[in-house]
Amino acid sequence: DIQMTQSPSSLYASVGDSVTITCRASQTISTNLNWYQRKPGKAPNLLIYAASSLQSGVPSRFSGSGSGTYFTLTISGLQSEDFATYYCLQSYGFPRTFGHGTKVEIK
Amino acid sequence: EVQLVESGGDLVQPGGSLRLSCVASGFTLSTYSMDWVRQAPGKGLEWLSYIDSSSNPIYYEDSLKGRFTTSRDNAKNSLYLQINSLTAEDTAVYYCARALTSGSGYYMDVWGKGTTVTVSS
Numbered sequence: 169d170i171q172m173t174q175s176p177s178s179l180y181a182s183v184g185d186s187v188t189i190t191c192r193a194s195q196t197i198s199t200n201l202n203w204y205q206r207k208p209g210k211a212p213n214l215l216i217y218a219a220s221s222l223q224s225g226v227p228s229r230f231s232g233s234g235s236g237t238y239f240t241l242t243i244s245g246l247q248s249e250d251f252a253t254y255y256c257l258q259s260y261g262f263p264r265t266f267g268h269g270t271k272v273e274i275k
Numbered sequence: 276e277v278q279l280v281e282s283g284g285d286l287v288q289p290g291g292s293l294r295l296s297c298v299a300s301g302f303t304l305s306t307y308s309m310d311w312v313r314q315a316p317g318k319g320l321e322w323l324s325y326i327d328s329s330s331n332p333i334y335y336e337d338s339l340k341g342r343f344t345t346s347r348d349n350a351k352n353s354l355y356l357q358i359n360s361l362t363a364e365d366t367a368v369y370y371c372a373r374a375l376t377s378g379s380g381y382y383m384d385v386w387g388k389g390t391t392v393t394v395s396s
Contacts, residue, residue, distance in 0.1 A: 169337065202382045204320070211370060211389060212312070212320065217382035255320050259381040262334040264310070264322040 170194055170258050174267025180275040186244045189254055189270045193237045197260035203232055203241045206253045206269070215254075216241060246272070277301035277385050279371050284390030291361050295390055297354040297371030302385075305349035308374040310383055311356050313367040321367075324356065325374065361394045368392075 171194035181187050191201065199219035204212040214223045216232035219239055229244045243250055251274055256267040283295040297309070311323040324345040325334045333345050344357040354371050368391050372383035 200380050202380075206314075206320065211386035212372075212383075213386075214382060214384050217384075218380040221379055223382075223384065253319075257320075257322070257383075262325060263336045264325070266320045266322060269319040 169263055170197060170261055170265055172256055172258055172265050172267040174256055174270055176270060177268065178271040178273060180273050181246050182275045183246055183248055185246045185275075186242065187246060187272060189241045189256075189272075191234075191239045191241075191256035191267045193239075193258055193260075196236045197258045199235045200258060200260035201232075201234065201239045202257045202259060203230075204255045204257060205250075206255060212255070243272075248274075277373075279373065279385055279387035281369060281371055281387040281390035284369065284392045286393045286395060287361055288396050289362055289394055291394070292357070292359045293361065293392060295356040295358070295369055295371075295392070297356075297387055299352045299354070299373070302373070304347070304352040304354065308376065309347065309354050310372045310374050311343075311345060311354075312370045312372060312383075312386075314370075314389075315364070315367040318367075323369075326354070358392070361392075363394050365392060366394050
């Protein structure tokens with residue numbers, strides 16, 4: 169199975185900051201990597217697919233990059249509604265595997 | 276409006292069984308692959324299962340094989356997850372999600388709000 173190592177597990181930031189979350193795959197997954205945002209009581213929300221493609225309706229302050237085994241999600245200019253938990257998901261093979269999540273909290 | 280609605284979650288005793296349902300509206304389920312994902316209290320997202328639009332193939336998370344069965348009835352625009360031999364570790368919110376496969380890869384773009392399964396005596 170492909171293991172996804174996501175870091176950091178949590179971070180504190182202020183409105184307006186830029187933050188970067190990373191995911192490393194245990195083997196190459198090309199660009200088969202998605203990013204989701206999860207808020208309490210709500211369904212996960214797709215932000216980025218294919219490592220760097222912005223899902224329709226998602227603000228452009230969210231961006232993704234990477235290929236192979238190393239991927240990043242960057243939020244440029246954090247807004248109050250962005251405080252949430254973020255997960256990466258590899259879609260290269262089965263079983264699919266999520267990273268363990270990064271909780272972005274208010275400093 | 277494109278929507279997925281899960282149901283069937285309940286409080287069940289250890290060893291019991293449940294059948295979760297997911298009904299699609301606003302789109303034709305038969306043209307999409309689907310996934311099940313869960314989140315246990317205080318834990319992260321866990322992928323459970325994938326079912327192709329034609330029900331072949333079906334994949335499961337390794338540790339679930341034999342206890343979880345995914346199926347679909349495209350005529351009813353519905354997806355199902357049968358869970359047997361429930362344990363406390365199965366306590367979670369269960370989500371169904373629509374999967375898109377394109378040249379840009381594979382991703383789950385529409386999710387339901389989830390249904391809660393609680394396993395306790």
